[in-house]
Amino acid sequence: MATTVKTRRTLAKAGVLTGLIIGALFAGLPVLWMLSTSFKGNGEVFQTPPRLITKGFSFDAYLEILGNGAQLRFFLNSYIVALSVTALTLLVAILAGYAFSRFRFPFQKTINAVIVSVQAVPPITLVIPYFGLVVALGLYNTYPGLIVTHMVFTLPYAIIMTTAYLNTLPKELDESVKVDGGSSWTALWRILVPISVPGLVAVGVYTFMISWNEYLFALTLTRTDDMRTVPIGIQLLMGQHSYEWNQMMAMSILGSIPVLVLFLLFQRRFIGGLTSGAVKA
Amino acid sequence: MTSLTAPEKAPPAEPETPQSKRSTVARRLTPFGYLSPTVLLIVVLMVVPIIMVIGYSFRDNVIVQPESEFAGLANYAKVLSDPDFLAGLKNTAIFITVSMVAHLVLGLAFAMMLNTKLLGGVTKALFRIVYILPWLFTIAVIAVIWRLMLDPAGVLNYVLQTLGLIQQGVDWLGDPGTALWVVTFANVWSGYPFFMISLLAGLQGIPGDLYEAADVDGASPIQKFRHVTLPQLRPVIISMAVLDLIWTSQQFALIWMMTGGGPLNATEVLSTFTYKQAFSEYEFATASAAAVVVLLLTMILAFFYVRQQRER
Numbered sequence: 001m002a003t004t005v006k007t008r009r010t011l012a013k014a015g016v017l018t019g020l021i022i023g024a025l026f027a028g029l030p031v032l033w034m035l036s037t038s039f040k041g042n043g044e045v046f047q048t049p050p051r052l053i054t055k056g057f058s059f060d061a062y063l064e065i066l067g068n069g070a071q072l073r074f075f076l077n078s079y080i081v082a083l084s085v086t087a088l089t090l091l092v093a094i095l096a097g098y099a100f101s102r103f104r105f106p107f108q109k110t111i112n113a114v115i116v117s118v119q120a121v122p123p124i125t126l127v128i129p130y131f132g133l134v135v136a137l138g139l140y141n142t143y144p145g146l147i148v149t150h151m152v153f154t155l156p157y158a159i160i161m162t163t164a165y166l167n168t169l170p171k172e173l174d175e176s177v178k179v180d181g182g183s184s185w186t187a188l189w190r191i192l193v194p195i196s197v198p199g200l201v202a203v204g205v206y207t208f209m210i211s212w213n214e215y216l217f218a219l220t221l222t223r224t225d226d227m228r229t230v231p232i233g234i235q236l237l238m239g240q241h242s243y244e245w246n247q248m249m250a251m252s253i254l255g256s257i258p259v260l261v262l263f264l265l266f267q268r269r270f271i272g273g274l275t276s277g278a279v280k281a
Numbered sequence: 282m283t284s285l286t287a288p289e290k291a292p293p294a295e296p297e298t299p300q301s302k303r304s305t306v307a308r309r310l311t312p313f314g315y316l317s318p319t320v321l322l323i324v325v326l327m328v329v330p331i332i333m334v335i336g337y338s339f340r341d342n343v344i345v346q347p348e349s350e351f352a353g354l355a356n357y358a359k360v361l362s363d364p365d366f367l368a369g370l371k372n373t374a375i376f377i378t379v380s381m382v383a384h385l386v387l388g389l390a391f392a393m394m395l396n397t398k399l400l401g402g403v404t405k406a407l408f409r410i411v412y413i414l415p416w417l418f419t420i421a422v423i424a425v426i427w428r429l430m431l432d433p434a435g436v437l438n439y440v441l442q443t444l445g446l447i448q449q450g451v452d453w454l455g456d457p458g459t460a461l462w463v464v465t466f467a468n469v470w471s472g473y474p475f476f477m478i479s480l481l482a483g484l485q486g487i488p489g490d491l492y493e494a495a496d497v498d499g500a501s502p503i504q505k506f507r508h509v510t511l512p513q514l515r516p517v518i519i520s521m522a523v524l525d526l527i528w529t530s531q532q533f534a535l536i537w538m539m540t541g542g543g544p545l546n547a548t549e550v551l552s553t554f555t556y557k558q559a560f561s562e563y564e565f566a567t568a569s570a571a572a573v574v575v576l577l578l579t580m581i582l583a584f585f586y587v588r589q590q591r592e593r
Contacts, residue, residue: 129330
């Protein structure tokens with residue numbers, strides 16, 4: 001009896017492991033292929049039979065990208081936009097999250113519903129009036145035009161996640177400040193924000209990722225190459241040099257590094273915050 | 282831009298004298314002070330633009346000409362009779378339905394494998410990172426990866442030919458018969474991890490004694506899946522499915538960068554159609570009518586989402 005149970009367990013284990021490996025190949029092989037291609041000479045990209053590591057293995061594609069001022073400008077633009085969006089989103093979301101978490105006021109549910117519903121408005125619907133507005137306000141092809149419009153994506157999530165996080169903190173914390181004669185403003189910035197850092201980090205990471213990855217607004221609200229962000233830069237590389245595949249892959253990897261690093265550093269907090277935001281919103 | 286968001290309108294930090302009327306009013310206004318930057322941004326970024334796009338959709342010569350004229354429903358008539366728009370509608374329906382079902386099936390399968398008690402924590406953590414990988418790349422990168430893989434001379438054709446599954450290289454993205462399916466496949470690849478993460482959290486939240494009780498009753502693994510796992514995950518699955526339909530219906534970058542809506546209109550979706558009307562044809566009025574139709578379709582989906590959330 002004991003041996004059959006053990007055998008069955010081993011078989012089940014082998015089955016699960018096989019399934020996991022097949023799944024991992026599905027998920028990981030395209031990524032591995034991108035990595036491999038970025039180290040190839042461009043002539044070797046479509047050689048048969050395909051090889052993971054070729055004779056021409058080199059870092060040339062990376063050096064090409066990193067030595068090119070126009071490409072580096074895409075990265076600078078993406079950092080400026082994504083960091084500004086993150087800072088502004090956190091500021092606005094902290095204030096809004098505090099209002100939702102600690103106050104009861106008229107139209108609270110309505111305002112909350114509107115904020116949630118912003119997430120559902122199609123970007124393609126917004127991009128047409130945004131284009132009209134941004135041109136009319138002289139913000140076409142500028143950082144502020146891109147930064148403010150990105151907040152339509154980041155703000156709803158950030159507010160929902162911040163509210164959820166603040167709700168987990170006991171109200172006695174801020175009440176104690178008020179008993180001592182402090183205002184709600186003091187309670188927020190002196191007590192709640194400092195102890196909310198873990199939650200706010202998750203919000204910030206998510207916000208940064210959304211802005212870093214945004215494509216449609218970056219495509220339509222900027223025009224000149226010196227204002228383009230990384231996702232558009234990758235696309236420009238596609239047309240510009242009739243398919244320098246190795247450089248496109250190198251640029252893709254370089255462009256993904258900030259998000260990959262942030263994710264690996266904050267994986268646990270991030271997933272926790274995300275699932276609580278998405279599922280219990 | 283800080284002026285838009287700086288906490289200037291923050292509540293006055295005056296000391297509160299409990300009974301005075303002034304302080305009661307101030308206290309009532311306090312939450313609105315905190316909310317004012319949010320409300321301002323939502324008005325500027327959502328309310329005004331939606332009113333504008335609806336306005337555009339009933340006019341002609343908008344944006345490109347200084348003077349526009351009222352056009353009634355002409356733009357809507359034009360859009361709804363445009364074969365490319367109708368193709369876009371059909372393709373969008375296929376794209377979002379297939380993506381959602383595949384996201385759900387893969388997400389659930391992977392989440393259940395990652396939730397197994399048969400393997401150690403480190404092994405599972407490593408697999409989890411690999412499984413989340415596709416989700417960490419921006420859509421522009423995903424489009425480029427799959428263009429590389431799907432190239433007629435690419436590695437996918439080589440593998441399929443070596444295995445004898447196809448006779449000669451297929452131009453996956455260039456053939457109207459396959460383009461929509463491979464674009465959908467790329468979307469499935471990039472999107473399942475979000476389902477997986479949420480479902481994994483859901484699985485971990487199922488009380489163990491439910492499974493123990495099922496064991497006592499002698500339930501098979503399939504019965505446990507049908508009568509314990511699925512009912513427990515139901516609320517998460519429904520929320521994720523509706524959210525996914527909304528998000529996928531808004532997908533633009535992936536299709537635009539993989540096929541541009543082509544060949545012919547084989548991968549035209551509502552977002553690429555609208556984009557082309559506006560930014561290739563400069564027909565902003567027609568584009569606005571299409572954009573309003575997209576908004577209405579999304580609102581129907583969002584309505585189901587909100588109702589489902591309320592029930593929980």
